[in-house]
Amino acid sequence: xxxxxxxxxxxxxxxxxxxxxxxxxxxxxxxxxxxxxxxxxxxxxxxxxxxxxxxxxxxxxxxxxxxxxxxxxxxxxxxxxxxxxxxxxxxxxxxxxxxxxxxxxxxxxxxxxxxxxxxxxxxxxxxxxxxxxxxxxxxxxxxxxxxxxxxxxxxxxxxxxxxxxxxxxxxxxxxxxxxxxxxxxxxxxxxxxxxxxxxxxxxxxxxxxxxxxxxxxxxxxxxxxxxxxxxxxxxxxxxxxxxxxxxxxxxxxxxxxxxxxxxxxxxxxxxxxxxxxxxxxxxxxxxxxxxxxxxxxxxxxxxxxxxxxxxxxxxxxxxxxxxxxxxxxxxxxxxxxxxxxxxxxxxxxxxxxxxxxxxxxxxxxxxxxxxxxxxxxxxxxxxxxxxxxxxxxxxxxxxxxxxxxxxxxxxxxxxxxxxxxxxxxxxxxxxxxxxxxxxxxxxxxxxxxxxxxxxxxxxxxxxxxxxxxxxxxxxxxxxxxxxxx
Numbered sequence: 001x002x003x004x005x006x007x008x009x010x011x012x013x014x015x016x017x018x019x020x021x022x023x024x025x026x027x028x029x030x031x032x033x034x035x036x037x038x039x040x041x042x043x044x045x046x047x048x049x050x051x052x053x054x055x056x057x058x059x060x061x062x063x064x065x066x067x068x069x070x071x072x073x074x075x076x077x078x079x080x081x082x083x084x085x086x087x088x089x090x091x092x093x094x095x096x097x098x099x100x101x102x103x104x105x106x107x108x109x110x111x112x113x114x115x116x117x118x119x120x121x122x123x124x125x126x127x128x129x130x131x132x133x134x135x136x137x138x139x140x141x142x143x144x145x146x147x148x149x150x151x152x153x154x155x156x157x158x159x160x161x162x163x164x165x166x167x168x169x170x171x172x173x174x175x176x177x178x179x180x181x182x183x184x185x186x187x188x189x190x191x192x193x194x195x196x197x198x199x200x201x202x203x204x205x206x207x208x209x210x211x212x213x214x215x216x217x218x219x220x221x222x223x224x225x226x227x228x229x230x231x232x233x234x235x236x237x238x239x240x241x242x243x244x245x246x247x248x249x250x251x252x253x254x255x256x257x258x259x260x261x262x263x264x265x266x267x268x269x270x271x272x273x274x275x276x277x278x279x280x281x282x283x284x285x286x287x288x289x290x291x292x293x294x295x296x297x298x299x300x301x302x303x304x305x306x307x308x309x310x311x312x313x314x315x316x317x318x319x320x321x322x323x324x325x326x327x328x329x330x331x332x333x334x335x336x337x338x339x340x341x342x343x344x345x346x347x348x349x350x351x352x353x354x355x356x357x358x359x360x361x362x363x364x365x366x367x368x369x370x371x372x373x374x375x376x377x378x379x380x381x382x383x384x385x386x387x388x389x390x391x392x393x394x395x396x397x398x399x400x401x402x403x404x405x406x407x408x409x410x411x412x413x414x415x416x417x418x419x420x421x422x423x424x425x426x427x428x429x430x431x432x433x434x435x436x437x438x439x440x441x442x443x444x445x446x447x448x449x450x451x452x453x454x455x456x457x458x459x460x461x462x463x464x465x466x467x468x469x470x471x472x473x474x475x476x477x478x479x480x481x482x483x484x485x
Contacts, residue, residue, distance in 0.1 A: 079448030081106025193228025200249020220262025
């Protein structure tokens with residue numbers, strides 16, 4: 001299937017890619033925060049748009065990108081379904097689950113929709129291999145898709161309705177994230193959880209047919225449930241955050257549908273969400289361009305199973321290794337010129353577990369040079385304890401360097417014979433500028449499903465994802481993607 005030109009559509013829509021993104025500065029101190037628009041009716045304006053938006057009004061490119069987002073999310077949820085984290089969570093929650101209303105990708109167990117939303121959300125994020133909105137580093141699909149697919153098993157919906165809800169949920173969480181990023185993130189909040197709950201509530205509420213006032217309540221109840229701190233990175237707790245956001249958003253929509261009330265201004269009020277969790281509030285990011293500017297078109301997909309800020313270094317390392325046929329024993333030193341976020345987010349020098357390795361630029365650079373890859377196998381307990389990788393990571397020297405953007409890296413590999421190899425990456429593979437093709441997404445999906453589902457079953461699930469907008473019942477996707485008893 002052909003790759004859409006998202007940049008052309010973004011340009012035609014007049015979307016400015018300015019501000020603190022992975023393509024530039026990511027700290028509030030780098031540029032003054034824009035003055036907030038008048039904080040009036042922000043929650044209601046957003047709710048009104050969500051309720052009145054129609055699938056027919058979505059540009060074809062947006063529908064297409066939502067389909068790619070869904071495919072990628074299903075793949076990572078299947079891939080993570082048998083990680084120790086899921087085994088622990090399933091074992092812990094099974095005694096307390098309600099009716100078996102919804103399934104889990106890659107597994108045989110069934111849970112009530114709240115727990116199913118949580119567990120699929122955890123599964124889809126545990127490898128840190130899910131989609132990323134680079135302007136805010138939100139992982140959009142986890143909270144939203146996990147919530148609405150669980151709901152859709154209990155209350156069947158069409159693929160068109162699910163795609164519409166998915167887009168609206170992503171727009172909601174990313175726009176709210178834009179309004180408070182980077183200050184909100186810098187202070188320690190895990191923005192995928194804190195903003196993702198709004199996306200889950202909006203998407204689930206859309207499928208439930210909430211009225212405008214009910215949607216206001218749903219967003220308000222979502223605002224009361226921010227979840228996730230960056231201190232959790234490198235542990236099972238990180239994937240808890242999008243899972244909890246999915247369940248919390250679904251919870252909010254279900255309550256709102258029955259008339260459970262909230263304030264009408266929970267996002268923008270003086271003591272509301274944005275003013276409480278951030279020192280920056282730019283409400284124009286939430287309300288301007290609704291229905292014409294789509295954050296969904298800025299969604300990206302990871303070719304590497306780790307923190308996004310390490311991707312440029314991994315890209316550079318794999319390129320040099322493959323071009324020069326490098327062996328670990330040839331390498332004397334690896335110098336990296338990086339943006340401050342790289343050491344702030346991924347500065348773990350001696351990871352002891354695979355989950356910690358996902359936040360170690362030292363491990364990422366070393367394992368990419370040793371194994372020429374950076375999938376989930378390269379961020380396993382085995383990989384971070386491999387003596388060859390450990391020896392090489394001690395030779396990785398990242399240095400924060402002025403003029404290097406978060407999307408860039410400047411790598412110099414010094415060899416034992418004195419030669420030096422150099423590579424500068426402006427935009428890593430998987431970015432908006434160098435997006436993964438449909439074929440690459442399919443290869444990623446196949447690799448993730450390997451060992452979890454039989455090949456024929458995995459191909460069937462992929463086919464259903466690609467044809468999502470034609471499905472009469474999207475429950476077919478998860479029914480096709482669960483393990484056979």
